Amino acid sequence: MVSEDELANMSPEQLQELQKQNCIFCHIISGKVASKKIYEDDKVLAILDINPANPGHILLLIKEHYQIMPQIPDDEISHIFMVAKAISHACLKALKAQGTNIFIANGMIAGQKAPHFMLHIIPRANVDEIKIFDLPEKDIPDDMSEQINAGLTNKINELFGIKTEEPIIFDKKPEKIGSKAEKGIDENKKLQKKEELVKEVNKKRINKKKTNKEENISIDLDKISNFIIENEPKK
Numbered sequence: 205m206v207s208e209d210e211l212a213n214m215s216p217e218q219l220q221e222l223q224k225q226n227c228i229f230c231h232i233i234s235g236k237v238a239s240k241k242i243y244e245d246d247k248v249l250a251i252l253d254i255n256p257a258n259p260g261h262i263l264l265l266i267k268e269h270y271q272i273m274p275q276i277p278d279d280e281i282s283h284i285f286m287v288a289k290a291i292s293h294a295c296l297k298a299l300k301a302q303g304t305n306i307f308i309a310n311g312m313i314a315g316q317k318a319p320h321f322m323l324h325i326i327p328r329a330n331v332d333e334i335k336i337f338d339l340p341e342k343d344i345p346d347d348m349s350e351q352i353n354a355g356l357t358n359k360i361n362e363l364f365g366i367k368t369e370e371p372i373i374f375d376k377k378p379e380k381i382g383s384k385a386e387k388g389i390d391e392n393k394k395l396q397k398k399e400e401l402v403k404e405v406n407k408k409r410i411n412k413k414k415t416n417k418e419e420n421i422s423i424d425l426d427k428i429s430n431f432i433i434e435n436e437p438k439k
């Protein structure tokens with residue numbers, strides 16, 4: 205056992221090491237704890253969950269002990285999603301699943317139970333009574349949505365190193381979540397404002413001087429939404 209004093213004096217590296225020593229998933233990865241392995245390579249291990257939501261519920265683990273997603277290097281996070289795609293496909297073909305849910309509990313508040321990053325893949329059937337998408341539908345005021353829109357876009361651009369002329373800032377204080385959107389304001393005007401904002405952000409993104417790296421990650425929201433609309437299944 206480690207005393208509280210010892211804990212308080214530990215470096216982040218020592219704490220990480222201690223967490224690793226006490227991590228059941230690290231023990232599964234090292235083979236100290238038995239598991240039903242579905243797939244393994246140098247970066248990831250996929251096992252059957254011992255408390256499955258459905259038969260074939262799979263835990264896809266990154267072998268290195270990372271707690272949350274921001275700690276994971278790009279090559280490892282890319283790899284885990286590539287493997288998830290194959291496992292999901294295998295669920296459809298080998299288990300005759302009608303669909304799969306793929307989810308990550310990123311942080312305790314989001315339902316993460318163990319401090320080891322993993323991805324859940326759950327085969328779904330018509331009548332399995334799992335209600336993952338039983339989500340509330342909140343009424344978010346438009347100005348708050350616009351603030352969210354701008355805040356996220358600015359941050360993502362920053363993370364990808366995309367230079368925009370200037371970040372978009374909204375001064376107006378947003379209303380509380382749940383309150384009804386202001387009455388008497390022309391809805392079309394608000395919608396137009398939002399569309400202009402998205403266009404403005406995209407224009408800045410497209411107009412920027414492109415390096416090879418930026419070209420690879422350039423995202424055209426208009427193109428994506430047009431694609432989705434054009435490819436919507438006919439009712």
Ligand SMILES: [Zn+2]
Nearest residue numbers: 227230269320
């Ligand atoms: Zn671990």
